[in-house]
Amino acid sequence: MNKHLLALLSIFVVVTTNAQNITGFKSENVKKQLDLETAFESQITAANLDSWMKRMAARPHYVGTEYGKENAEWMLKQFKSWGYDAQIETYQVLFPYPKIRILELTEPSVYKAKLKSVPVSGDPYTEQGEELLPSYNAFSRDGDVEAELVFVNYGIPKDYEELEKLGIDVKGKIVIAKYYGSWRGIKPKLAAEKGAIGCIIYSDPEDDGYVRGDVYPKGAFKNNTGVQRGSVMDMPLYPGDVLTPGYGATEDADRLDREDAPTITKIPVLPISYEDATPLLEALQGPVAPVSWRGGLPLTYHIGPGPAKVHLKLEFDWQLKPAYNVIATLAGTEFPDEWILRGNHHDAWVHGAADPVSGMVALMEEARVVGALAKKGQRPKRTIVFCAWDAEEPGLIGSTEWVEHHMAELQKKAVAYVNTDGNGRGFFNAGGSHTLQTMVGEVADVIMDPQKGVSIKERRIAKDRINGGDDKFELYALGSGSDYTPFIQHAGIASLNLGFGGESAGGEYHTIYDTYSHYIRFKDPEFAYGAALAKTAGRIVLRLANADVLPFSFDPWHKTVSTYLDEVMKSSESMRLEVEKHNKLIADNAFYLAADPTEPFIEPGKKEAIPFLDFTPLQNSMMTLESTIARFDSINFYSLPDSKLKALNELLMHTELALTDASGLPRRSWYKHQIYAPGFYTGYGVKTLPGVREAMEQNEWTEAGEQIKKLALTLDKLNNHIEALCSIAKN
Ligand SMILES: [Zn+2]
Structure with a gap:
């Protein structure tokens, strides 16, 4: 290669580097912004995520627990020490706690469901006894019913079509449905519409147990006693506090009578383990279930109804509990009334190491570094608001009440809301408003995958290509399932939901096994993907906060x-x-x-x-x-x-x-x-x-x-x- 050509090439390289455009920035401001982002990235420290998770997930912290409050107060202190104007905003929300849970097979033989997950060796968190929240579905109504049992596969519309063809009616019966195939709340909703008087949901080992891999503690998957907790509130109608639809659940708010709350289930519903489901399914006769309905248990799956008969009795403590949202604000230098919101929930069903603490600690690390940069004079132009939501698990309650309470101000000042929740190892998943797709794609282009030596965008596109993708980075459309819902669906604020996953499957979701011990063995042992999440969400927040022209396309x-x-x-x-x-x-x-x-x-x-x-x-x-x-x-x-x-x-x-x-x-x-x-x-x-x-x-x-x-x-x-x-x- 001659000298002249070499010189020309190096000019070309310099030119392309300088010409790197990022959507939303004047060319003279691009370098400053990229330098800021590089400084931000370089300070993200995975070890912080590790020690904070160990702390926050040390004990159960569902709504209304002492430890949940301690976590909120500890986060408040952290945010303040990093230079934020932070406070706890409290709402009084209805949260049912299980008082009586009885499930028994009464005919043709007798079996009393244990409804208890066992502690496992090597995981001290599973040994916290009484402190572990019993397994139940929040916002099941109280009930005491006894009837013949019918197996309804996943309990979704097409399963009822199949039952109809077979001439099987669930009216007056109790149905047993597998988890998966839909969001869990659909199962009791449909069962009630079809006339059933009770609903049992269990995790079949084919979807969620030994068929998928070794079970905990040997492997990551659900053992025979694990039970997925979760809300069955009718969130597709409206999420948030069931007693205060559309307005904030403040101390003095008007409240519906519980009997009138339309989002509590119409029939009692209880989740159980595959250990407890086995005797129930074994006792069923009637037609053999279609091939696609059969799961991984060593039995022949029959549909019923009967002769299996079950008794289900549920009673809850229906109490108002305080939900503590931690809100930390860093006022912008030029446009303080334009807010970039960044949130994750902090409440869990039990310890919640993966869900939600893995996302929460990434958010906190972003807040720490943004605060440190601001102290050194690199304060954002727009206001950044970090939010740690309480009461997400029972029905997106903390975030929904906050959005409803501050609706007018948010619709005036919010630019965008960036959400995360549980995080794992693998591929970058991003959903949200498609006006933000270009900007998110540009950020994903400069974040390196911790394992693969390519950008998280390239890795995502490579995965999509296998499934017929067209070599473009795309956001998926948001339905529901985390705290972005009130922002985008109700308030009309552009929103994103970000996370990594796909290589850290397990059966811990909403069980007593979602612990720090489980997380560091099977999810993200080095917190490398937690750090990648902090870098990605942080860069997105900083671009929105400093853009000359807001990066909507x-x-x-x-x-x-x-x-x-x-x-x-x-x-x-x-x-x-x-x-x-x-x-x-x-x-x-x-x-x-x-x-x-x-x-x-x-x-x-x-x-x-x-x-x-x-x-x-x-x-x-x-x-x-x-x-x-x-x-x-x-x-x-x-x-x-x-x-x-x-x-x-x-x-x-x-x-x-x-x-x-x-x-x-x-x-x-x-x-x-x-x-x-x-x-x-x-x-x-x-x-x-x-x-x-x-x-x-x-x-x-x-x-x-x-x-x-x-x-x-x-x-x-x-x-x-x-x-x-x-x-x-x-x-
Ligand atoms: Zn979550």
Whole structure:
């Protein structure tokens, strides 16, 4: 290589480095921001995560415990020592504690369920006896029922369709369902709708036990006595305190009578281990369960009903308990009224080393380093608010009450909310508002995977490629399941949910085995991924806090929402054609089909024809948006004077709000967002374009038509919003 070419090449290298763009920053500010982020990253110390987890997860700390309060006060002290203006905001929330739990098989033989997980050798935390919260499903109602048992697989809609085909009715019966297949709260909700009077949920070893790997303490998976606790509150209706829907559960708030609270289950429900489930399933007769229903227990799975009969008695202490949210604020130097919120919950079901402490300690390390940088004069331009939520586990209660209580101020000042929860080892998972996809992708591009020597973005894309991904970094859409829900779904604040996982599977989730001992053996022994999470979330927070132009981009949003619209249109068409086909088949072959048992089951009788849905209002709105977004993208906002940039950002930060509708979704007005919602019958699982999609799924065709019009108006609202952004540049 000649000298001249070498010189040219080195110039080229220098030029590309200098030209590294990060969305939201003027070119002259890029280096300063990247230097700040590098300084931030270099101070993240994994050993802090380790010692803080050991402390916070030392004893059980569910809502209302002394240790939960101690954790909150300890965090408060930490935040203050790091230079934050910090306080504890307390709400009084209904939290049921199990008083009586009886489950027994009464016929044809007798078995009394133990409902007790055993301590294991090598894990001292499992030996804390009475202090360990008994296993139960929070917000099951009280009840005392006895009836024949029916096995309902996962207890989701398609399982009941199968039961119907087999002529099995659960009315007046107690159902037993496996965990998984849906969010747990869907199981008692559906069972009650089908007329069942009680619900038992168990972890089958095929999904969650010895079929997956060695069980604890030899391996990470669920042993025969492990029980997953968890809330069964009807969160798809509204999350948060069951007695104060839509407003903060302050000391003096008006409260519903418990009997009127619609989010408490209609029937009693109890989770059990596979040890306790075995005698119940063994005692069932009736048809043998379909192949896909059978689990990993050494028995033949029958459906029933009976002859197995069970008695289920549950009684709870229904008390108001204090929920302690720790809120730590670092005021911004230039735009103190523009807030970047960063949260994780601190309450656990038992010790919660993985869920939630692994995410909580990453957040604290971010706060420590951001505070240290601020003390050295590198204070963020916008205000950063670190939040440690209480009462997430029973139903996103701490965060929901805080958002409801501060709704008006948040809708004015919040730019974005960045959430984490339990963290593990493996792939970077990021979900959230698609307007933030570009920025998150740019951050993920510069964070190195602790094991693989490539960026966390490259590793993510490589994984997606195996599943047919198209070499792009993409955010998944948010349903529910952690504290981002009130921010995005209710308040219309752009939100993200971040974490690592995929290589640290285990059976500890919500059991007495989610301990520090388990975590450092099976999850993230070096806290390398905890540190990676702190680096990722921290860089995202710092970019949002210091950007010249807030890093929201509309093009990825438009591309993603277009795919949702395509999906919905295709599914409407295929539903319509399917019914047409079915009706034709019935008309042509009724006699023949009924007579031939080898034919696949076809429901007798004609179905009501599905009307043609007119999607043109949505197609038109999306087309208009496309050209408005192109116009927005053609403007160089970075060259605008500061006064205009300020006005631009003040509008830009409210983008997500344009995607909400004050009247909310049909039958659940708490959910305001018109693009993302948790499914009414899937729970955590997201439904995109929920108004239209769920109306279709429920065969409510008039409603689907109305929802199309409503969604088109929401899209037009976003269009007006982007036009207003463009006109700031013009005027
Ligand atoms: Zn959690």
